[in-house]
Amino acid sequence: MILHSPGHWLELEEVTSTQDVAMERLKAGEKVGAVFADHQTGGRGRFGRVWESKRGDSLTMSLVFAETGGAQPWLVGMAVACSCARVLGCELRWPNDLVLGSDCRKLGGILTELVEGFPVVGVGVNLGQGAIHPDLDAIATSLEDLRATPEEIALRIVAEIESFPMPNHWADLVPYWAPLDRTEGKLYRSPTGEMLTAVKVGNQGELLAFDETGKLQSVMAADALFGAQTPRAPTSDRIS
16 A cells, blocks of 8 residues: 655654644645654544553554545555554454454554545554553453564554555455454444444445344444444444
């Protein structure tokens, strides 16, 4: 996949959010490929959820990609998740979670946002136990034993991403996503409060899940990542 400005790596000591910095630089017409921060004080996940971390315990960076043209932009974020999982040796859970272990504890997540047609993809990974809020200890984990600095891991991920083929359709991602997929059985909550139990990822990259009545529901990846696009498809909310 092609970054907006390959080789333009911006490393900062502390920011509110690498996503905000990347988007501000992009809007200002500056060349930016990746923004890496030693610490961020106002990180966020999908739908504005807070991403908490302590200094030195997390990998926090944002990547700006070239305009996707005819490609489906949400696939860029899912491809980044695949790249991260391949580097970190973890698995995936729809649409953007990095999970580890038999109990699928959350290791990290991917946030995809669009700015003037350019996908800006944030990556957050727990690298130390201090990155995990005490309330999330039962469902989150970290790579404490990984013998590499956050910068070294970030560079490995960027190299993997740059060698990853641009996905124009979900079928392009399936060979990479499917062997790492741990979506089945995950619980989601619909906007109406219904509990959904994941069955699998469908042929278009959508989530197929049973509601409480046993009816099969479909949640589009674009809706889950960017918010509801149509009244037909319910958005999903991770229980985490």
